[in-house]
Amino acid sequence: MSIFTSSGLSARRLTSLGHRLGIVAITLLGLLTLTFLIGRVMPLDPVLSIVGADADQSTYDQVYHQLGLDRPMYVQYFYYLRDLMHGDLGRALLSGNSVAADIARVFPATIELATIAILFGTCVGVPLGVFAATHRGRWGDQVVRVISLCGYSVPVFWFGMMGLIIFYAWLNWAGGAGRIDLAYDGLVESRTGMLLIDSALAGEWDVFWSAVKHITLPACILGLHSMAYIARMTRSFMLAQLSQEYIITARVKGLSEREVIWRHAFLNILVQLLTIVALAYGGLLEGAVLIETVFAWPGFGSYLVSSLLLGDMNAVMGCVLLIGIIFVSLNLIADALYQVFDPRTR
Amino acid sequence: MMTQETMNTAPLLEVQDLHVRFQSGGSLVDAVRGVSFDLGREKLAIVGESGSGKTTVLRCLAGQYNHWHGRLAINGEKLGRKLDKARCRKVQMVFQDPYGSLHSRHTVETALAEPLRIHGIGNISQRIDSILTKVGLPTSFRYRYPHQLSGGQRQRVAIARALILEPRILLLDEPTSALDVSVQAEILNLLADLRQKEGLTYLLVTHDLGVVAHLCDRVAVMQQGRIVDLLDCSSIVGAVPEHPYTRMLVEASRHYSREMVDAAQAA
Amino acid sequence: MKKLPFLLAACALSVSLIGTIQAKTPADQLIVGMSMNNLLSLDPAGATGNDVLEINANLYDSLVELDPNDTHTVLPGLAESWTITPDNKSITFKIRKGVKFHSGNVLTAEDAAWSLQRVLKLNLALASGWKSYGFTAQNVDKQIRAVDPQTLVIDLPEPADPKLIIYTLGTSVSSVILDSKKVMQHQKDGDMGRAWLTTNEAGSGPFALNDWRQKDVLLMSRFDGYWRGAPKLRRVVLRHMTESQTLRLMLERGDIDVANGMSVPDVEAMKKNQNVRVESVKRGTVYYVAVSVKDPKFADKRVRLAIRNLIDYDGINKTVMPNYGVLHQRPIQSGLPATLPNPGYKLDVPAARKLLAEAGFPNGFKTTIRVLSDPPFINIATNLQATLALGGIDASVIPGTGNQVYGAMRDRQFEIIVGRGGGGAEPHPHSSLRALVYNPDNSNEAKLTNFQGWRTSFISPEINSLIEKAVLEQDAKKQIAMYQDIQKLYDEQVGAIQPISQMVDTVVLQKDLRNFKSHPASTTRWRDVFKQR
Numbered sequence A: 001m002s003i004f005t006s007s008g009l010s011a012r013r014l015t016s017l018g019h020r021l022g023i024v025a026i027t028l029l030g031l032l033t034l035t036f037l038i039g040r041v042m043p044l045d046p047v048l049s050i051v052g053a054d055a056d057q058s059t060y061d062q063v064y065h066q067l068g069l070d071r072p073m074y075v076q077y078f079y080y081l082r083d084l085m086h087g088d089l090g091r092a093l094l095s096g097n098s099v100a101a102d103i104a105r106v107f108p109a110t111i112e113l114a115t116i117a118i119l120f121g122t123c124v125g126v127p128l129g130v131f132a133a134t135h136r137g138r139w140g141d142q143v144v145r146v147i148s149l150c151g152y153s154v155p156v157f158w159f160g161m162m163g164l165i166i167f168y169a170w171l172n173w174a175g176g177a178g179r180i181d182l183a184y185d186g187l188v189e190s191r192t193g194m195l196l197i198d199s200a201l202a203g204e205w206d207v208f209w210s211a212v213k214h215i216t217l218p219a220c221i222l223g224l225h226s227m228a229y230i231a232r233m234t235r236s237f238m239l240a241q242l243s244q245e246y247i248i249t250a251r252v253k254g255l256s257e258r259e260v261i262w263r264h265a266f267l268n269i270l271v272q273l274l275t276i277v278a279l280a281y282g283g284l285l286e287g288a289v290l291i292e293t294v295f296a297w298p299g300f301g302s303y304l305v306s307s308l309l310l311g312d313m314n315a316v317m318g319c320v321l322l323i324g325i326i327f328v329s330l331n332l333i334a335d336a337l338y339q340v341f342d343p344r345t346r
Numbered sequence B: 001m002m003t004q005e006t007m008n009t010a011p012l013l014e015v016q017d018l019h020v021r022f023q024s025g026g027s028l029v030d031a032v033r034g035v036s037f038d039l040g041r042e043k044l045a046i047v048g049e050s051g052s053g054k055t056t057v058l059r060c061l062a063g064q065y066n067h068w069h070g071r072l073a074i075n076g077e078k079l080g081r082k083l084d085k086a087r088c089r090k091v092q093m094v095f096q097d098p099y100g101s102l103h104s105r106h107t108v109e110t111a112l113a114e115p116l117r118i119h120g121i122g123n124i125s126q127r128i129d130s131i132l133t134k135v136g137l138p139t140s141f142r143y144r145y146p147h148q149l150s151g152g153q154r155q156r157v158a159i160a161r162a163l164i165l166e167p168r169i170l171l172l173d174e175p176t177s178a179l180d181v182s183v184q185a186e187i188l189n190l191l192a193d194l195r196q197k198e199g200l201t202y203l204l205v206t207h208d209l210g211v212v213a214h215l216c217d218r219v220a221v222m223q224q225g226r227i228v229d230l231l232d233c234s235s236i237v238g239a240v241p242e243h244p245y246t247r248m249l250v251e252a253s254r255h256y257s258r259e260m261v262d263a264a265q266a267a
Numbered sequence C: 001m002k003k004l005p006f007l008l009a010a011c012a013l014s015v016s017l018i019g020t021i022q023a024k025t026p027a028d029q030l031i032v033g034m035s036m037n038n039l040l041s042l043d044p045a046g047a048t049g050n051d052v053l054e055i056n057a058n059l060y061d062s063l064v065e066l067d068p069n070d071t072h073t074v075l076p077g078l079a080e081s082w083t084i085t086p087d088n089k090s091i092t093f094k095i096r097k098g099v100k101f102h103s104g105n106v107l108t109a110e111d112a113a114w115s116l117q118r119v120l121k122l123n124l125a126l127a128s129g130w131k132s133y134g135f136t137a138q139n140v141d142k143q144i145r146a147v148d149p150q151t152l153v154i155d156l157p158e159p160a161d162p163k164l165i166i167y168t169l170g171t172s173v174s175s176v177i178l179d180s181k182k183v184m185q186h187q188k189d190g191d192m193g194r195a196w197l198t199t200n201e202a203g204s205g206p207f208a209l210n211d212w213r214q215k216d217v218l219l220m221s222r223f224d225g226y227w228r229g230a231p232k233l234r235r236v237v238l239r240h241m242t243e244s245q246t247l248r249l250m251l252e253r254g255d256i257d258v259a260n261g262m263s264v265p266d267v268e269a270m271k272k273n274q275n276v277r278v279e280s281v282k283r284g285t286v287y288y289v290a291v292s293v294k295d296p297k298f299a300d301k302r303v304r305l306a307i308r309n310l311i312d313y314d315g316i317n318k319t320v321m322p323n324y325g326v327l328h329q330r331p332i333q334s335g336l337p338a339t340l341p342n343p344g345y346k347l348d349v350p351a352a353r354k355l356l357a358e359a360g361f362p363n364g365f366k367t368t369i370r371v372l373s374d375p376p377f378i379n380i381a382t383n384l385q386a387t388l389a390l391g392g393i394d395a396s397v398i399p400g401t402g403n404q405v406y407g408a409m410r411d412r413q414f415e416i417i418v419g420r421g422g423g424g425a426e427p428h429p430h431s432s433l434r435a436l437v438y439n440p441d442n443s444n445e446a447k448l449t450n451f452q453g454w455r456t457s458f459i460s461p462e463i464n465s466l467i468e469k470a471v472l473e474q475d476a477k478k479q480i481a482m483y484q485d486i487q488k489l490y491d492e493q494v495g496a497i498q499p500i501s502q503m504v505d506t507v508v509l510q511k512d513l514r515n516f517k518s519h520p521a522s523t524t525r526w527r528d529v530f531k532q533r
C-alpha cells in the first residue's frame, strides 16, 4: 500500500472520528437536556427532602433559595452546562457532596460487581452457546435453551434471596450482604475503590478472600441474565457460521471438530460477540438496583435510584451523563474492535 | 502412480446405491435416492436441476455427512462414515463460492499452511510457493486476505488449498458458476492443465453443459436425487439425448456453451 | 465434555474451602443493620429523621438526657444541674468541668451557647422547634448566653413552660454541643461549618466518627477520653441494609447485632428465634387520618364525624399495626399524665351513613387518599378505602413518596391523607398539640407549614387559646386539667386529624447484647452496651 493511499485513509478516518465525536456530543447534550427537563417537572421536591416535612416556611424558602431553585429554569440550565464545561458535575442537592466524588465512591463497587458478573456471564454463556449450536436440535440444545430461558425470566430479587438463604444462611459458602465482612471494613486503604484490587495490592489476603466470598454470589446472580443473552447470541452467531462453506473447507482439510469450531467458526464471531458482551457490560454498569438492595451493595444503581426518589436532580444528571458516556464509549470501542480485528476494514 | 492405478482392478471411486435423507423442521427430504456410479481415470460431471442432490453426493464423498446409506469406496477400500485424515489426503473439494469457502480472517498463507500442519507435512513455505505458482498466482499473494483478491484469484487459492494435500480425486462443486465468463474460462483451463500435470481425477458438479464439454468425458444427469441419464460428452455435442430432461438441458446450453468454449480456446 | 464433572467437583471444593471461614460479630464491636436512605447529613442544625438522632446521641453529648425508662425524668448530661427562676422565664445550667471534645479541646458553656445559637442562625430544618419558642436568629445571642465557662443561661423570649425547653434540650438533635473551635476551623464562606459538619463531627460523645460512606457504612470508634469513662465497645458499625429479609438472614447467622426497620412478617418470625430479642419502644408520633377542612365537604363537622365513624380502629390495629403502632385515638401522645383514655371510637357504618345523609351526602361522594407507598401507611389507606366505601364514600388511593405526600399537605392540596406526625419527642402534651392541632393563623399567606393543624385548615379559637394558656400554667394539676379539656374539645369539635395508633419502633437484637435500651426519643445510647459471651 502506497504512502499516498494510507495517508488518505487516515485523513478520512480522522474526519469520520470528528464526525462521530460530534454525534456523541449532541447525543449527550440531548440526554442531559431531557433529564434536566424531566427533573424539573417531576413532582419531587428536593427542598423538602433536605428540610424534612415539619420545617417551617422560612427555612424552606431559605434552602430553596440556597439551591438556586428560585432562578428561572433556563438560567439554572445555563449554569449547569457552564459548570459542566469546566468538568464540574455540581453538588448533590441533598448532601452537598460533590456529585463527581459521590460517583467516584459508588461506582467502583458497581464496576467490580459488573465485571465479575460479565466474566461469569461470558465464561459460562459462550461455551453454552457454542455447545447448543454444535448440538443443534438435540437434547443439549434444549437444555441450553431451558437454561437461558431461566436466566432471562428469573426474578432477580427472588433469586438473590434464595441464593442468600442457600449459600449464605444454610451452606455458609458465601458471605452475607455487603462487600466485605464488617470486621475487615476499613482495613485496606482505598486506592481504586475496588476491594478485590485494593486488598490484593495491599497483600491483605484475608480481606481479599472475604471480598471474594461476598462478591461471588451477587455477581453470579447478576450475571445470569447476561449469561442467557450471551448464550443465545453465541448460538445464533455460531449457527450462521457453521453453515458456511469455509467450515466445510476446514473439515475437508482434516481439522478436528474442536479446531473447526474454535479456530475457524468461533474466530469469526469473536468481534460480534465482543460487541454483545460490551453492551451487556454497559447494561450492568448502570447498576442493578434489586441485587444491590438484596445484597446491601453500595453501588451506582441504588445511588441513582435513591437520588431520584429524593428529587436530587444534580446527582441524577451526573449519573445519566456517566451512563451516556459509558454507552457511547462502549460503542466506540466495539467499532474500534471491528476495525482492528476484521481484515476487511483495514 | 500410474502403474499402481492400472494394476488395481477396482475403480478409483465407487458409489453404490447412495441414499441420503435430511430432516428439516419435521419433514423428511430424500435428497439422494440410490445413486450409483464408478469413476476411473476419466472425468465425470454431474449435472442437474437445482436441489437435485448434486452437492449432497459430493459432500458425502468429502465426508461431510455421516447419515448416508449405501457404499462408497476408493480403490476398493470402503469408506467409513467418519472423515479421517487419510481420506482428506485422497479426496479434496472445491466449492462454488470461493469467497464463502475461504476464512475471511485467514491470509492465503494461513489457509494453505493449515492442512499441511494438520497432516504433519513439512516444508510448508516451499510448498506454498510451489502451489501458488502452479495455480498461476504470484507467491507474494500469500500475505493477502480473501477480500484483497479478485474472484478468479480467490478460486485459484481455493484450488491451491485443495491441491496442497496432493489428493487423487478432486470434487468440484460448481467451481466457476460464481465467476465472470472470461474468468470462468481461465479457471477451466487451469483445471484442465492441472489434471494433465498432476494426474487428477475430477468429479465435477455443474449446471452448465458447456463446462462439461470442455472438461469432462462423461456426464451423469441427476433429477430428484437419482441419476436419470449417463452419457458420453461427445454425444452431447452432436446427437439429441434420449432423456427429456437431458435434452432440455442440452438445448438450453447450446448457444451459451459455444461462446464459452470459444472464449476458453482463445484464452 | 468428560471434564465437566471434574470441573464441577473442583468448583465445589474450592467454594467449600472458602466457606470454612466462619463469621460472628466481634465481641467488642456493635454491628447495626439499618436503612440509611434518609441519612443525608450529620449536621445537628440541619439533620432530619430519627437515624441521625441515634447517631448524634453517641457522637455528641447534650446538656440533659431523658431517662429511657421514664422520659419524664430528666437526667444530667453535660449540665450537672440546672435551676429555673420562679417566674419561669430563665433557666441556668451548671456545665460540668473537665469534659473534653474528641479534639482535646475543653468543653465550656461558650461551646454550648454557640451550638444552640448556630441552630437559629443557620435557620435549617431543626430551627423550627426553637423558633416556636420565640427564639430568632436576631435575639438568640441575647437569650442564650454563657455567663462564665461553667454557666449557661437560657432566657425564654416568650412565656412558656420551661420544662418543655428542657425536654427539647434532652431530645432534639439540635441540642447537642459542638466543639466551636474545631467547627470554626472548617468554616467556609461564613457557613458556621455547615458543609464540613454534614459528614464530620465535632463532639464529646462516647464514640468518635471514623468514616461515613453514604448509603454504605458508618464507622465509629470508642473515645477513650470520654468523661463518663470509655465505653465498653471498641467500635460501632452501621451498615446500610434496606432489605428486611437480608437483615433477618444476617441476624440469624450472627453477622449483625442489631436490626432496625425489619418488616412485620420478619419481626414475627424472629420472635420465635431463641438467639434474638425483639424490643419495641413507643415513640411520640401517631399514625393518623387527616382531612382538609379547606375542602367544603370536610368543612362540615358531620362529615368529619362520619369519617371518624368509618375508620376500623380495631381492624387496623390488629391486622396492620403490630410492631408499627398501638391503638391510640387522642391528639396527645399516650402515656402522659394528661392523656385521657381512648374515647373508644369504633367503626359504625349506620351512624356514619346517617351523618352523611344529614350533611347532604346520602349517596356519599368521591374523594382521594394520599399516602406513602410504604407499609404500614399504604395498608392503613387500603383498609380505610374499604370502610369508607361502606359509607358510600368512593376514595381513590394516591400513593407517593414522603416528599410527595407531605409536600401536598404543606401546600394544602389534598382531601384525605394517611400520615404520621405529632411533633417532637418531648414528653409534654404541648409538643403533640403544637404539631397536630395548634393553628394560630389559618390564612393561606401565613404558610405555617410546620404546623399540621394549619395544613389541614382546621382552626378552633377556643382550642388555640387553651393551648396557649395551658403551656404557661405553673400548677401541674391545673395544667393537666386544661390539657384534658383540650382533648374533650377536640373530640367534640371533631378535629381534622384523627389519630389511629401511637407509633412503635421495633428493633431486633442478639440475645448476648447487654444494656441496649431503645430510647423512646430515638436517642438510644450505646456507651454502656457490651456483649455477654
Ligand SMILES: Nc1ncnc2c1ncn2[C@@H]1O[C@H](COP(=O)(O)OP(=O)(O)OP(=O)(O)O)[C@@H](O)[C@H]1O
Pocket: B022, B023, B024, B029, B030, B031, B048, B049, B050, B051, B052, B053, B054, B055, B056, B057
Ligand atoms: N442440511 C440439509 N438439511 C435439510 N435438507 C437439505 C440439507 N442439505 C440439502 N438439503 C436438501 O436436499 C436437496 C438436495 O440438495 P443439494 O444441495 O444436494 O442440491 P443441488 O443439486 O446441489 O442444488 P444446487 O444446484 O441448487 O446447488 C435439496 O432439496 C435441499 O433442500
Ligand SMILES: [Mg+2]
Pocket: B054, B055, B056, B173
Ligand atoms: Mg449445490
